[in-house]
Amino acid sequence: MTAIEAARMPSRRLGRLWTRWRTGLFGTWLNSxxxxxxxxxxxxxxxxxxxxxxxDATWQGTSADCLAQDGACxxxxxxxxxFIVLALYPIxxxxxxxxxxxxxxxxxxxxxxxxxWRRELIVGGPVVIFLCCLLMAGYPGPSRVSPNxxxxxxxxxxxxxxxxxxxxxxxxxxxxxxxxxxxxxxLLAIGYIEFMRxxxxxxxxxxxxxxxxxxxxxxxxxxKMPRAMIMISLFWTAYIAEIMRGxxxxxxxxxxxxxxxxxxxYWRSMRLxxxxxxxxxxxxxxxxxxxxxxxxxxxxxxxxxxxxxxxxKAAATDPNWLGFYKEAFLVVAAIxxxxxxxxxxxxxxxxxxxxxxxxx
Amino acid sequence: xxxxxxxGVLSIVVxxxxxxATTMARIGLTPxxxxxxxxxxxxxxxxxxxxxxxxxxxxxxxxxxxxxxxxSLLGCCLATILGVALGMMRLSGNVMLSGLVRWYVExxxxxxxxxxxxxxxxxxxxxxxxxxxxxxxxxxxxxNRGVYVPAIVISDLSLGAALVxxxxxxxxxxxxxxGWRQKRAGLSAPLPxxxxxxxxxxxxLAASGAKIGVEVSAISGFNIRGGLSLTxxxxxxxxxxxxxxxxxxxxxxxxxxxxxxxxxxxxxxALGLRRGKIIRLxxxxxxxxxxxxxxTSNYLDxxxxxxxxxxxxxxDLMNVVNTTANTTGxxxxxxxxxxxxxxxxxxxxxxxxxxxxxxxALRGERPA
Numbered sequence: 001m002t003a004i005e006a007a008r009m010p011s012r013r014l015g016r017l018w019t020r021w022r023t024g025l026f027g028t029w030l031n032s033x034x035x036x037x038x039x040x041x042x043x044x045x046x047x048x049x050x051x052x053x054x055x056d057a058t059w060q061g062t063s064a065d066c067l068a069q070d071g072a073c074x075x076x077x078x079x080x081x082x083f084i085v086l087a088l089y090p091i092x093x094x095x096x097x098x099x100x101x102x103x104x105x106x107x108x109x110x111x112x113x114x115x116x117w118r119r120e121l122i123v124g125g126p127v128v129i130f131l132c133c134l135l136m137a138g139y140p141g142p143s144r145v146s147p148n149x150x151x152x153x154x155x156x157x158x159x160x161x162x163x164x165x166x167x168x169x170x171x172x173x174x175x176x177x178x179x180x181x182x183x184x185x186x187l188l189a190i191g192y193i194e195f196m197r198x199x200x201x202x203x204x205x206x207x208x209x210x211x212x213x214x215x216x217x218x219x220x221x222x223x224k225m226p227r228a229m230i231m232i233s234l235f236w237t238a239y240i241a242e243i244m245r246g247x248x249x250x251x252x253x254x255x256x257x258x259x260x261x262x263x264x265x266y267w268r269s270m271r272l273x274x275x276x277x278x279x280x281x282x283x284x285x286x287x288x289x290x291x292x293x294x295x296x297x298x299x300x301x302x303x304x305x306x307x308x309x310x311x312x313k314a315a316a317t318d319p320n321w322l323g324f325y326k327e328a329f330l331v332v333a334a335i336x337x338x339x340x341x342x343x344x345x346x347x348x349x350x351x352x353x354x355x356x357x358x359x360x
Numbered sequence: 361x362x363x364x365x366x367x368g369v370l371s372i373v374v375x376x377x378x379x380x381a382t383t384m385a386r387i388g389l390t391p392x393x394x395x396x397x398x399x400x401x402x403x404x405x406x407x408x409x410x411x412x413x414x415x416x417x418x419x420x421x422x423x424x425x426x427x428x429x430x431x432s433l434l435g436c437c438l439a440t441i442l443g444v445a446l447g448m449m450r451l452s453g454n455v456m457l458s459g460l461v462r463w464y465v466e467x468x469x470x471x472x473x474x475x476x477x478x479x480x481x482x483x484x485x486x487x488x489x490x491x492x493x494x495x496x497x498x499x500x501x502x503x504n505r506g507v508y509v510p511a512i513v514i515s516d517l518s519l520g521a522a523l524v525x526x527x528x529x530x531x532x533x534x535x536x537x538x539g540w541r542q543k544r545a546g547l548s549a550p551l552p553x554x555x556x557x558x559x560x561x562x563x564x565l566a567a568s569g570a571k572i573g574v575e576v577s578a579i580s581g582f583n584i585r586g587g588l589s590l591t592x593x594x595x596x597x598x599x600x601x602x603x604x605x606x607x608x609x610x611x612x613x614x615x616x617x618x619x620x621x622x623x624x625x626x627x628x629x630a631l632g633l634r635r636g637k638i639i640r641l642x643x644x645x646x647x648x649x650x651x652x653x654x655x656t657s658n659y660l661d662x663x664x665x666x667x668x669x670x671x672x673x674x675x676d677l678m679n680v681v682n683t684t685a686n687t688t689g690x691x692x693x694x695x696x697x698x699x700x701x702x703x704x705x706x707x708x709x710x711x712x713x714x715x716x717x718x719x720x721a722l723r724g725e726r727p728a
Contacts, residue, residue, distance in 0.1 A: 202667040203698055207695060302670055337471055
């Protein structure tokens, strides 16, 4: 469609929408054919899916009721939702993981709003995350809960938050080292980044379970969870450092020279001039990477940490509710999808917003 | 300053290393790679070379490496084909088609690969037994023992004939590449060359008495015989990787084609080119410059993510090395091997893809 045709089109909104749909569905004979084929496909697939999801589904009852019906077993989800979300955490103390989830959700919401991007957040965020860890462990109280009993959504969120919070400052230092004028430092940084980026995350998790206990001094042996957190942080640092490098490279060289000519030293010019500009540019990329990391935390299941995916799998091995994997996985998929899809929309919005009021 | 940093890093490495050494000494392990020659007492379900309990650990790791290479190579090919098709569909003028692909991409990209693999393996195990296998076009059989596809079987192939085939294939590639280059000057000859190659190859094979046939599987008794059988784990991993990465590639293809500016299409149309020619001659060469580097990192991710095989029980490199580490206790050496092998796999993929990138990159323009 040429610009002239577009200009001649009716300007009313409804009319435009109608035209778009009409040309989009039945514009040419090929389009019509595609539409009809897809329509038939949908008509063929949708009814059984709908029957399974809704019509034949069992909403309440026991596993026997579910097996009597052909559809999905939502009664299973209702009965095991607590287990899927919180796993083995002691029931009488379950307000703790609930509070942790709430706190992390609030932190995420606050951190997502550019209005709150202030110094306080840089200090407050890690403090909140640290408090969450203490709360989960019940640290300064009489009823401790060992990390082996943690599970479900709080584990997924906590590992994500802790490792991200640890990785970002390390990554900033690493990306500065990567661009340093000191040859040895730069080579070390390049070596570290390339090494980490070349190995799979599963290998990193095996490092955490098999190697780290051997490498740490005898007195420092810890649970599986903190060890996994250490290794994942070191792993993610390399990925974030590469994103940071992109931001640093995008800051014009003149900025650094101007800072130097004002008499600012290296650290002050980085802190006051370069990094604020670089960080601003990498935030959308960082958000996308963070979504990738959230999905990657599901690999904790491989080393037997009960994150939400593993909890869902375990829920379907309960003798009372044996084998309802599809339902369990659907629930977890929906949770991941909600966060991931929301995050990617947010990243797009942020990109537009930052682009609009940016320096250019 | 630099000396201090290097000394600091070195001392950390030394401390960690000595800790490992003392721990190993305490448990009673001797550091070193001697364990590779010892007999491994586990079985490996499938592989391109045979493995039985009692073979050496080195052989076990080789089997794992080959399995990783096989699944990665197949995964890359299938994901690329599906991804390009999906990327094209996403750009189609049909609202329904592009909307459908959009939601496919969103759903696949925003759920963890491991979850998808769990789903696929559950699906593979939930298939009917071989006797009641789901049959597609009488050629592909889906059952809970595995997926059976037709196999190309070459029998009675003599060495001379094989050499001729390889030589003809090499010549064909050379001719096509030359034709590709000369096309810019208005010459092209890939079609006659291909026809000629096919003719020569079939003549040579017929003369040497070799038989090429397609062997289709068939249900016999309680099992399915013949054809190429894929284990449920392999099939699930392959489907999982293909689906996940096809979504990413679809987005890359879409971004690449959209990166070609509108004016290029208009200019090509003004020259009187038809849509197919516009895409092939004007849009694709420019889009490939954007697509190829992005695909490279995507392939690297695929190779690394194939290690999720451990979660569904496909004996890939990571799985075998993990078993090795657990049975011998030589975790340090085993992980060192796995890291080195993944590094070399990555380097190999990068090298191949960089070579591809050079052929599509902008020519005649020297970077300033």
